[in-house]
Amino acid sequence: MAVINTRLLLLLSLFFCGASSAASGPENHHQVSFGTSKVSLLGTYPALNQPAPLFRVIDGKFNPIDLSDFKGQTILISSVPSLDTGVCAIQTKKFNDQVANFSDNVIMLSISTDLPFAQKRFCQQQNVDKIMVLSDAVWREFGTKYGLLMKDKGLLARAILIINKQGDIQYRQLVSDTSKEPDYKAALAALTKISSEDF
Numbered sequence: 001m002a003v004i005n006t007r008l009l010l011l012l013s014l015f016f017c018g019a020s021s022a023a024s025g026p027e028n029h030h031q032v033s034f035g036t037s038k039v040s041l042l043g044t045y046p047a048l049n050q051p052a053p054l055f056r057v058i059d060g061k062f063n064p065i066d067l068s069d070f071k072g073q074t075i076l077i078s079s080v081p082s083l084d085t086g087v088c089a090i091q092t093k094k095f096n097d098q099v100a101n102f103s104d105n106v107i108m109l110s111i112s113t114d115l116p117f118a119q120k121r122f123c124q125q126q127n128v129d130k131i132m133v134l135s136d137a138v139w140r141e142f143g144t145k146y147g148l149l150m151k152d153k154g155l156l157a158r159a160i161l162i163i164n165k166q167g168d169i170q171y172r173q174l175v176s177d178t179s180k181e182p183d184y185k186a187a188l189a190a191l192t193k194i195s196s197e198d199f
Contacts (some may be wrong), residue, residue, distance in 0.1 A: 028147045032157045033177040041157055045147030048172060052163045055141035057111060057134040060120045065134055067163075074195040075163040076108045076187070078131070079148055081155040081178055083114050083122040091158070092128060094184055099130035105165070106195050113137045113155055148174075160187045162194055170194045 027040045046053055052075075054067050067075075078095050080088035092110045099108050108131045112119070119133045136142040136156060143149030148157045158178050162171035171190040175182050 027151060030147060030157075030174060032150065032175070033179070034150060034153065035179075039153060040151045041147050042149040042151050043144035043147040045174070046145075046161075046169050046172070048169055050169060051167055052161075052169050053145035055136075055145050056139055057136050057142055058116060058138055059132075059134055060116045060123075062116060065132075070107050071167065072105075072165050074106045074165055074191070076106070076191050077159075077161045077163070078108065078110045078182075079142075079146070079156045079159040079161070080110065080112045081150070081153075081158060083110075083112055083119060083133075087179060087181055088112065088158075089122070089126060091181060092122075092131065092133070093126055096128045096131040098188060102191065102195060106191065107132065109134055111136050111142055111156065113140070113143070158182060162187070162191055164194050164197070 026044075027042055028045050030041045030045055031038045032041065033039075052067065056064050056066050059065050076095070078091060080091055082088055083092060095108050095110065110131050110133045113136050114122075115137050116135050119135060123129065123133055140149060143156050146159075146161065148159055150157055158175040158180075160171070160173040160182050161169060164170045171187065171194065173182055173187055
């Protein structure tokens, strides 16, 4: 029991240290609506046709997962503020349902700053078992390297990114209002095109 408590304390300390250090990052020129206010985004929003910045996140067992682990695959990243909200749940389930429509060379990731405990509970309750659900709660590398971390919120903006097998960003969709769903049709059409060009 002591080992579990020590591990949990270490994780929480990393979580809060990560949030604090990320909050000192530079603001980019993007803002999103969050409730009734506008929120600035921290970090650097990546350019199209440029190498996708590498980042680390954690899986449901707190294992580090690197973007480089998916080298040579077409990657769709679905970024959401929190799986415990209705729109984020819809977005994650929508892409989970689409995984089977693409080849094994296409990987879909859902990334939020929810702790893995909450992500695991969500996936079990909602039967989400095809999209890979990952957490940016520890290092906040994804949020800051992709310019999607909401200032003073510790949450990710809603966005979709597609990276081709060469590792370049080929599609970006930043949703300006976090209460709105992304344009799934446009994102999936782009994924179909990019993945067919890749293979």
